[in-house]
Amino acid sequence: MNQPASIASVAEAAQYLTVNLGNEEYGVDILAVREIRGWTPVTRIPQAPSYVLGVLNLRGAIVPVLDLRLRFGLAREEYTATTVCVIVMVAGRQFGIVVDAVSDVVEVAPDGIRPVPDMGTTVDTEYLKGLTSVGERMVLLLDVDRLLQPQDAQMLEAALASQEAKAVA
């Protein structure tokens, strides 16, 4: 852990966009961020998990939007003019993440990432790939790919399949 920072690791330092959620600060890999936009109403989708607010029209693409607070099991906040929707693209899929505010861009060297201690409570560590310190601040690094995770989709598909099988039987 305490290796001296080599030139290589400095070069590999990644940039993270930090966003605020209550009193916490989360980092999103900046390479995944497509754009940051204000909150606009979305179209609700039937049978979606509660944290999926709906879909919006992003220049012709239908993009789902999820609320990070709800995703982490926090209370829903009123959306205001300052509410921000961060559009990210992961593995060819785009989706929006609603957060309270966008705050900063920080640089994080690979060896500056610590594992997340089991916090037991609100935030599921499954969606975090680590935490890092920026000065006095603690930034939780999001594992963006897992937010609109395939597990749910697979579970849904499996449920549908079994239902269909039942219907056939």
Place this chain on the structure above:
Amino acid sequence: MSKVDLAQFHKAFHEESLDGLDAMEQALLALDEGADDPELINVVFRAAHSIKGGAATFGFADVAAFTHVAENLMDEVRSGRRPMEKAVVELLLRSGDVIRDMLSLQMAGQPGATAESQSLLAELSAMVGGAAAPVATKAAAPAEAIEGWDIAFRPFDYLLKTGNDPARMFRELEALGPLATTVDASKLPSLADMDPTASYLAYTLRLDAGAKRAAVEGVFDWVDGDCELTVTPRVAAPAPVAAPAAPVAPRAVREVAANSEASSVRVGIEKIDMLINLVGELVITQAMLSQFNEGVGEARLEMFRHGLAQLARHTRELQESVMSIRMLPISTVFNRFPRLVRDLAQKLDKKVVLDLRGETTELDKTVLEKIGDPLVHLVRNAIDHGLEVPAKRTAAGKSDTGTLRMEAFHRGGSIVVEVADDGAGLNRDAIVAKAVQRGIIASGEGMSDDAVAELIFEAGFSTAATTTDLSGRGVGMDVVRRNVMDLGGTVNIRSVHGKGTTFTITLPLTLAIIDGLTAAVGSETYIVPLVSIVESVQVKADLVRSVVGGGELFRFRDEWLPIVRLFDVFGCDGERLSVDQGIVIVVEAEGTRIGLFVDELIGQQQAVVKSLEANYRRVVGISGATILPDGAVALITDVTGLVRMQARRKAA
């Protein structure tokens, strides 16, 4: 060899080879029917030759070796040393199939040789030159005492641009025997004047092998007419030095397009999708603008209207022209049928003439890709079950050769594809008996012939007493119907006993844009595709019956249809209306009708269909999304899904 990554060209090679194989198959089938056109033989030869060349270039040695032998066989036919017999056609047709398989394997990164290819290769080799070894190895001592060949080769300056590479041709020559190359660079201009894509060099080649003339000339087949070429044999010592032979008689300049296909452009589908997306946006903008069409100053308004009319026209034209990029003639699908019909007829000892019509009718690429399988199924069915064996046909007073007609044409805003045979027609009694046995109907009494015919679309329905390896593999007409339905189309059947059966498939021109009714449900908006709508009705409360378990039925003419409340199915927000406050849209899918209950109909509009799965996932009851004139997203209902959902609920 340079280190250029050839993998990027593999896909293009694969596609071109498949096209070549298709052309080869068509030519072979024409030859099989007795067409006597040397050009057809050339088409086959060239297809094999270019696949061999490509395969060798890309290091697909198995394919190259196999194709080489097939090409040699073809060469014997071309040079008149072997008649184009049935056996040859048969063997070459099978070779085409094997090459197709080998190519697919190679593209998947597996070695291309299979047990089948090995055994066929042996058959081919045995036929070529009466068991002569493939020419690729050193040829046996030739009858004429030829020691070698002197070749003067001067490519015209554009040769490289035609995709030919002298170096590759020389490698091919080298495979025949030791090769000495002298380069004449006298025409090479100064570096400043040089066009790197032009060829300036001339070559004198000395091949020290007694290869056959055809083998040597074959190497230069592709550059025929694009170069000066002299091939002179060097005869054994006693003979005086041969006078330079006359240059190879230039073969008649062949038409570039060997088959009549219109020249086409390969465009990446993602680029087209992008264009369609943009045009979709334009359509939406136009719709948005048209809403300002009220309440502005009179003169301005006139101008505004004029501009709008223009925008509307341009948008429509642009849309049509862009959509047309995706449109391909149905011949790309039809072309596979001559072979299928020939093989099936042979296997079943039936005589069948395939009558293809309307092959230039254009269809959306996505529709084309999906319509192939249902058509194959219908054709198999027609030949296996529909058409009778010759003896039976003559007994019935018909010609012993059955006719299978496949026809595509436009009707209204749709494309119709018909598959018709003049066989025995459907056996009404057998279908009724089977349907009664399966509990689908109680009895066939009072059912019209058409209604009986419709029964064969029921799941798991097959009238074939025994399943053959041609049909009855558990997939039936229900699958055909489902596939067509998934494309937003319908299948109809018309059958006359003793006269034949006609299947009519009606398909939308494109899947990218649909006509739909916009409906309000609670505080939300949904779009119901117009093609599935039978009628919209206001239902009086006294025509509604609730049934045990919470379902509701309403009376629609003579039927009682289940009501599906979209409000509940989709879990909408807003106020829940009672039945007589809203509208019931009667929709039909898979032969079943249900009533979709919505609050209000807003209007009819064209919807540009967007995928929900691209960024999200499949949602039950929703087939996609579209963008409303105000920029908001509206979801498109999946009527088939809703009907199935209702059926499932009933079953539960």
